[in-house]
Amino acid sequence: MPDTTSTLYRFTFFAMAAENEVQVHSQDPALAERAANAAIAEVKRIEAKYSRYLDDSVVSRINAQAGGAPVKVDDETLALLAFADACHRQSEGLFDATSGVLRRAWNFKEPRVPAQAELDAILPLVGWEKVEISNAHVRHARPGMQLDFGGFGKEYAVDRAALVMSDQGVESALVNLAGDLAILGSQPGAAPWRVGIKHPRRDDKLLATLPVDSGAIATSGDYERFIEVDGVRHCHILDPRTGRSARGLQAVTVQATACTMAGSITTIAMLKGREGLAWLDEMGAKYLAVADDGTVIDRF
Amino acid sequence: MAATKGESSALAQLAQAALALPILALPVKAGAAEVGEIGFTLLGYKERGLMTIVEPVLWGRAQFMESWEVQASAAVDIISGASPQLVSNASGKPVQTITGASIEDHRGTGDVKLTKRFGEFSLAGSLAYSKEEDYESRAFGVEGRLDLNQRNTTLIAGYGQSKDRVGSSDDPTLDEPRDTKEYMLGVTQVISPTALVSSTVVWTRGEGYYNDPYKLTFTFFPSGPPLLVPDVRPDHRHTTAWLTRFRNHVPSLNGTLQADYRYYSDDWGIRAHTLEVGWQQSIDDRWSIRPALRYYTQDAADFYSPTVTRPPAAVHSSDQRLSAFGGLSPSLRVILRSNDRLTFEGTLGYVHNAANLHLGGSGNDAFATLRAYYGLLGVTYSF
Numbered sequence: 001m002p003d004t005t006s007t008l009y010r011f012t013f014f015a016m017a018a019e020n021e022v023q024v025h026s027q028d029p030a031l032a033e034r035a036a037n038a039a040i041a042e043v044k045r046i047e048a049k050y051s052r053y054l055d056d057s058v059v060s061r062i063n064a065q066a067g068g069a070p071v072k073v074d075d076e077t078l079a080l081l082a083f084a085d086a087c088h089r090q091s092e093g094l095f096d097a098t099s100g101v102l103r104r105a106w107n108f109k110e111p112r113v114p115a116q117a118e119l120d121a122i123l124p125l126v127g128w129e130k131v132e133i134s135n136a137h138v139r140h141a142r143p144g145m146q147l148d149f150g151g152f153g154k155e156y157a158v159d160r161a162a163l164v165m166s167d168q169g170v171e172s173a174l175v176n177l178a179g180d181l182a183i184l185g186s187q188p189g190a191a192p193w194r195v196g197i198k199h200p201r202r203d204d205k206l207l208a209t210l211p212v213d214s215g216a217i218a219t220s221g222d223y224e225r226f227i228e229v230d231g232v233r234h235c236h237i238l239d240p241r242t243g244r245s246a247r248g249l250q251a252v253t254v255q256a257t258a259c260t261m262a263g264s265i266t267t268i269a270m271l272k273g274r275e276g277l278a279w280l281d282e283m284g285a286k287y288l289a290v291a292d293d294g295t296v297i298d299r300f
Numbered sequence: 301m302a303a304t305k306g307e308s309s310a311l312a313q314l315a316q317a318a319l320a321l322p323i324l325a326l327p328v329k330a331g332a333a334e335v336g337e338i339g340f341t342l343l344g345y346k347e348r349g350l351m352t353i354v355e356p357v358l359w360g361r362a363q364f365m366e367s368w369e370v371q372a373s374a375a376v377d378i379i380s381g382a383s384p385q386l387v388s389n390a391s392g393k394p395v396q397t398i399t400g401a402s403i404e405d406h407r408g409t410g411d412v413k414l415t416k417r418f419g420e421f422s423l424a425g426s427l428a429y430s431k432e433e434d435y436e437s438r439a440f441g442v443e444g445r446l447d448l449n450q451r452n453t454t455l456i457a458g459y460g461q462s463k464d465r466v467g468s469s470d471d472p473t474l475d476e477p478r479d480t481k482e483y484m485l486g487v488t489q490v491i492s493p494t495a496l497v498s499s500t501v502v503w504t505r506g507e508g509y510y511n512d513p514y515k516l517t518f519t520f521f522p523s524g525p526p527l528l529v530p531d532v533r534p535d536h537r538h539t540t541a542w543l544t545r546f547r548n549h550v551p552s553l554n555g556t557l558q559a560d561y562r563y564y565s566d567d568w569g570i571r572a573h574t575l576e577v578g579w580q581q582s583i584d585d586r587w588s589i590r591p592a593l594r595y596y597t598q599d600a601a602d603f604y605s606p607t608v609t610r611p612p613a614a615v616h617s618s619d620q621r622l623s624a625f626g627g628l629s630p631s632l633r634v635i636l637r638s639n640d641r642l643t644f645e646g647t648l649g650y651v652h653n654a655a656n657l658h659l660g661g662s663g664n665d666a667f668a669t670l671r672a673y674y675g676l677l678g679v680t681y682s683f
Contacts, residue, residue: 075492079320082551086317090310159323169419261318283311 006172006188011036015043016051016154018178024165025172025188035168039161039175046157050080050149052100059147067143072136080149080156081133087152087264088128094271095264096128096240098140100148105243108236111227119243126240155218155263158182162216162259182216182259198223200250200290208288210300212255218262220270221251237270248273250290254280255300312585320494320551336362341678348671350398351381367417377407377432387606387618387666388518390526394606394666396620407432420447426460434467434474434513441482456500458484468513478508494549499542506537517618519607529608531617539566554582558592569602570622573659578631590633597626597659606666623664626657641683647676 009032011022022039026032052059062071073081087095105114105122130141140147149156154177161175162182172185174193183193192211199205200223210217222235222245234245252269256262265285269276277297280287289297338360345353359373383403384396411428422445430437441460448455460482468474486500515531543562550557557579564572578592601622603615631649638644653670655663 076322079322079494079551082320083314083317086313086551090313156321156323159321163323257315258318258321258323260321260323261314264314279310285311 007032009033009036011040013040013043015040016047016157016177020178021174021176022161022165023174023176024170026170031169035165035170035173038164038168039173042160042164043157043177046153046160049076050153052146052148052150059149062138062140063146066140066145068139070132070134070137070139073138074136077138078133078136080152081131081138083152083260083264084149085128085133087268091268091271093128093241094239095151095268096126097147097149097151098126098128098131098145099238099240100150101125101144101146102238102240102243103236106227106234106236106238108225108227111229113227113229113234114243123243126243128240151267152260152263154178155180155216155259155261158216158259180216180218180259180263183212183214186213197253197288198251201294207251207290207296208298208300210253210255210288215255215257216259216262217253217255218259218266219251219253220263220266222246222249222270223251237267239271246271246273248292249276250292250294252276252280252290253288255286312582315585316554316582317551320549335364335683336360337680337682339678339680341676343674343676345674346672347381349382350670351379351383353380354378369415369417370412371415372410372412374410375408377409378404379407380404383514384620384668385514386516386518387620389520389607390518394519394618396666396668405432407435421445428462434469435464436467437462437464439463443484452490454488456484456486456488458482460484464508466509466513471513474513476509478506478510480504480506494551495547497544497546499544501540501542504537504539506539507535510534510537512617512619515617515619517606517608517616521610524610527608527610527612529612529616531619532615533603533617534568534615537566537568539564556580558590568622570599572596572598580635586637588635590635592631592633594629594631595626595657596629596653597657598624599658600624600664604664606664618666620664620667623655623667624658625653625655625663625667626659627651627653627670628657641681643680643682645676645678645680647674649674 006025006027009024009026009029013020020043022036024032024036048054049057050059051057052063054060058073058077065071084097102122105118125142125145130145131147132139132141158175158177158180159182162173162184165173166184170184172187175182179198181195187193192213195210195212195217196206197208197210197219199207200221220237222233222237225236226233237246238244239246249270252266254262254265256265269280269289272279274291277289280299287299291297341357343355343357355375355377357373357375361369361371363369381402382398384398386397387394388397407430409428409430411426413424413426415422415424424443426441428439439460439462441458443456443458446455462480462482464478466474466476466478482502482504484500484502486498488496488498490496510533512531517529518526520526541562541564543560546559548557560576562574564570574594574596576592576594578590580588580590582588601617603613604617604622606618608616629649629651631647633645633647636644651670651672651674655665655667657663
């Protein structure tokens with residue numbers, strides 16, 4: 001545990017289309033800077049490797065070969081795909097890393113709900129069971145299919161950034177990628193870190209400030225990317241079975257031992273809607289949720 | 301498709317999958333750094349017809365002042381029963397016989413190790429002490445560890461020295477020294493997020509008294525008087541032991557393969573191989589089981605023989621622990637993590653050593669098959 005003569009250093013940076021932050025407690029400013037730079041480099045490495053917006057990322061290369069030749073992938077990618085597979089099974093198919101292709105029908109920049117025919121044209125391209133993984137190679141069974149690590153890629157980057165800082169010898173730090181964060185060690189004096197949770201409807205208000213002494217926090221909400229048509233909100237979390245927006249919850253925040261886990265749990269809970277609360281309760285998860293009618297459920 | 305084992309297994313399944321990722325989180329302990337642990341173990345060992353050993357052990361480990369760690373343990377061995385003392389061929393073939401009353405002996409041991417971490421390098425010093433009625437040992441050691449490649453590679457080097465005094469409860473005048481120096485080099489390498497291998501070589505150089513003061517060989521000859529010869533071993537022993545361990549976690553099966561191979565050789569002529577394979581299977585987020593099987597084979601020491609010659613060789617022993625034999629030992633361990641801080645474990649095992657299990661088949665006929673059971677119960681508390 002660092003002693004109380006250490007200083008809190010904050011480093012902000014832009015990655016994954018958002019403002020992000022690394023906080024490090026250290027007695028040595030050079031160590032804090034080295035560790036933060038290593039963490040930031042690791043976040044950018046993962047963004048470069050797995051972003052579907054970058055043409056030469058692993059995900060884009062796999063998507064480019066959809067319906068064609070299998071693409072060889074490394075152990076890190078295989079482990080992430082195995083994790084996506086576990087999420088798919090534990091969510092009874094709701095969590096589906098191929099559902100990103102539905103964004104061709106939903107343009108969250110204009111308030112228009114796609115017609116059923118548009119969704120029907122794309123739904124055949126959605127389906128985790130259509131991703132073939134064997135012998136360290138990945139292939140989409142059909143042309144046009146898209147793999148998207150959006151449901152856990154940022155959270156994985158949070159965990160990797162925390163690990164990289166731990167390797168540098170840092171014992172007290174926090175990595176925050178636009179609200180998904182992980183904590184390394186406790187603050188000096190064993191005080192918990194205080195994490196502010198955004199209010200899903202009021203930009204200027206915090207829903208809650210949670211004391212977190214360990215582990216990781218992730219949040220999913222219908223306010224991150226959405227359109228409102230005829231008073232109904234449609235958000236970027238899309239149900240792979242229907243192609244339509246998840247419904248029932250405004251936001252879920254979960255604490256888990258790893259951000260990757262917390263992120264997948266919040267995504268699955270949002271997709272399950274109201275039933276997601278029962279799912280979280282049975283799992284014994286620590287969570288804070290806001291239902292669609294504004295009711296706050298605090299199980300933190 | 302509803303989960304049938306209860307939704308807590310959903311958390312466990314996700315946690316297991318997360319375990320395969322190269323990230324910090326461990327599914328059982330939360331991210332807060334643990335400060336230490338203490339544990340108590342009770343070991344029982346019973347040979348059929350021969351010895352029984354009961355050993356309670358108390359141990360602990362704690363980190364303090366950011367870069368220090370101390371480990372300590374204390375144990376008492378309570379040994380009772382009979383030990384083979386005489387190998388006699390009076391019946392025509394050499395057999396082990398037990399003479400004298402059965403023994404009851406207590407052995408106390410204690411050790412402490414202090415480690416200081418300097419970034420990627422850490423240095424440790426240790427002291428150990430052991431005492432029983434006819435034997436006393438004092439040892440110290442130093443060990444250095446270096447982490448490389450973002451802790452994917454760890455190198456270890458160590459040196460130790462032990463000073464022993466050997467006596468005999470039958471002969472109060474016996475008080476002989478035995479000194480051993482030990483050198484160790486090792487490497488641990490993380491191969492993938494789910495696999496690692498480690499390999500360590502230990503060389504020892506010992507000088508002093510190695511005879512077993514309780515063992516005798518009684519040999520009858522076709523003509524002339526029989527000879528009763530005490531156990532006389534060389535006054536030095538140089539050994540090499542090379543242990544390689546492999547661990548591979550298989551996320552889709554929720555299990556881990558554990559394989560250990562050890563090669564041993566010394567200048568007494570003994571060569572031994574041990575291979576143990578175990579599979580640790582997680583049943584849910586609290587229970588795991590580990591079945592395992594160990595195979596052991598050993599070649600005899602140069603000076604081992606169940607009979608003596610006339611005149612007897614200067615160095616000779618009929619102790620069957622120096623003969624050629626092999627052994628199979630199956631075991632089953634059950635582990636229960638009852639909450640974030642408490643872990644219970646129980647192990648049951650069986651040891652079967654026999655001449656016909658020797659690799660190549662040519663074990664010593666005089667080897668009396670050893671059958672032994674052992675059990676272990678342990679509890680660990682983390683804080």
